[in-house]
Amino acid sequence: MSVMTVTGKVRSDSLGLVLPHEHAFIDLRSLVPSSSEISRKKMSQEQVALTNIGKLMRNPYAVLDNAVIDDETVVRDELLKFKKAGGKTFVDLTLRDIGRDPALLAGLSRELDINIVAGCGYYINKSHPSDMDNKTVDSIAEEIFNEIRYGMDGTDIKAGVIGEIGTSEIIYPNEKKTLIASAIVQKETGLGLHVHTDLYATNGYEVVNILTEHGATADKICINHVDVDIKMDYLKDLLNLGVYVEFDNFGKEFYADKRDRSVLRGPFARDIERVRAIKKLIDWGFLSKILISNDVCLKTCLHNYGGWGYDHVITNIIPMMEDEGITTEQIKTLMCSNPAEFLDDGKD
Numbered sequence: 001m002s003v004m005t006v007t008g009k010v011r012s013d014s015l016g017l018v019l020p021h022e023h024a025f026i027d028l029r030s031l032v033p034s035s036s037e038i039s040r041k042k043m044s045q046e047q048v049a050l051t052n053i054g055k056l057m058r059n060p061y062a063v064l065d066n067a068v069i070d071d072e073t074v075v076r077d078e079l080l081k082f083k084k085a086g087g088k089t090f091v092d093l094t095l096r097d098i099g100r101d102p103a104l105l106a107g108l109s110r111e112l113d114i115n116i117v118a119g120c121g122y123y124i125n126k127s128h129p130s131d132m133d134n135k136t137v138d139s140i141a142e143e144i145f146n147e148i149r150y151g152m153d154g155t156d157i158k159a160g161v162i163g164e165i166g167t168s169e170i171i172y173p174n175e176k177k178t179l180i181a182s183a184i185v186q187k188e189t190g191l192g193l194h195v196h197t198d199l200y201a202t203n204g205y206e207v208v209n210i211l212t213e214h215g216a217t218a219d220k221i222c223i224n225h226v227d228v229d230i231k232m233d234y235l236k237d238l239l240n241l242g243v244y245v246e247f248d249n250f251g252k253e254f255y256a257d258k259r260d261r262s263v264l265r266g267p268f269a270r271d272i273e274r275v276r277a278i279k280k281l282i283d284w285g286f287l288s289k290i291l292i293s294n295d296v297c298l299k300t301c302l303h304n305y306g307g308w309g310y311d312h313v314i315t316n317i318i319p320m321m322e323d324e325g326i327t328t329e330q331i332k333t334l335m336c337s338n339p340a341e342f343l344d345d346g347k348d
């Protein structure tokens with residue numbers, strides 16, 4: 001009953017309050033489409049500042065600098081705020097091609113005395129390395145195995161969860177290979193498997209089918225980002241397959257209108273809508289299959305840049321859940337027991 005963290009194995013019943021989907025350091029700049037208009041281009045080159053925070057609250061990708069978190073001092077301060085609010089375990093799903101740094105994570109984990117669990121595998125097609133076409137399912141599976149068994153990026157720091165494995169609106173062949181490889185590794189290791197699905201797509205079923213056909217256990221799969229364009233029927237159908245669904249955009253309340261629709265292609269739900277959807281799912285009997293996180297991947301999500309930080313779900317969302325009639329016991333299940341069960345590798 002254990003979980004591998006960046007500093008070694010811990011018991012899964014000792015994880016405390018868990019954020020199951022976050023990014024301490026991340027660099028998504030290469031994934032942000034550039035604009036041809038001079039004024040937009042000029043704005044995209046600015047640094048995140050009070051003068052553009054209003055714009056970024058509507059379109060978070062208007063300034064490219066918002067898509068990178070790389071300041072160690074800032075991240076330390078933000079993680080400390082998470083700890084002080086009562087958090088104990090932080091799952092970091094930044095993968096190799098979007099800025100993963102296992103040694104930095106291990107250093108912060110030791111210094112702050114919090115658990116950090118790191119992810120492995122490949123993110124969406126757009127971030128894949130140039131030789132991805134040459135990789136086979138078996139070679140990708142072996143890479144993921146190695147990150148779990150021996151260590152990541154030339155270190156002996158081991159991954160403790162698979163993902164977030166990236167899929168797009170239409171699943172690319174290389175994404176499918178990665179899904180199949182992840183399923184093989186999931187079956188062998190018993191680890192939880194996070195899958196990033198496109199913010200507006202409903203291809204979670206297809207993802208689950210591919211994974212389970214190749215041996216993955218449904219109750220170790222988590223479909224991410226279902227809380228951007230909330231569709232209750234879709235969620236119910238996914239949950240009936242036995243997988244977890246993750247409300248992981250707490251703190252993101254954008255509205256990019258048609259002038260700004262690139263990464264954000266449609267409306268973006270607000271926290272109160274997320275909480276109300278969770279309450280409904282609990283009433284429908286799905287309490288044990290819901291995960292909750294902030295998926296911090298923008299500077300403006302952090303206190304240091306005007307946001308609510310990693311502690312947002314603790315500081316602001318727990319009271320909102322209470323206001324909406326979710327009980328203390330149910331909140332504990334959502335934030336402690338569910339992620340512990342998802343992360344548990346089923347081994348001693």
Ligand SMILES: [Zn+2]
Pocket residue numbers: 021022023093164295297
């Ligand atoms: Zn993420």
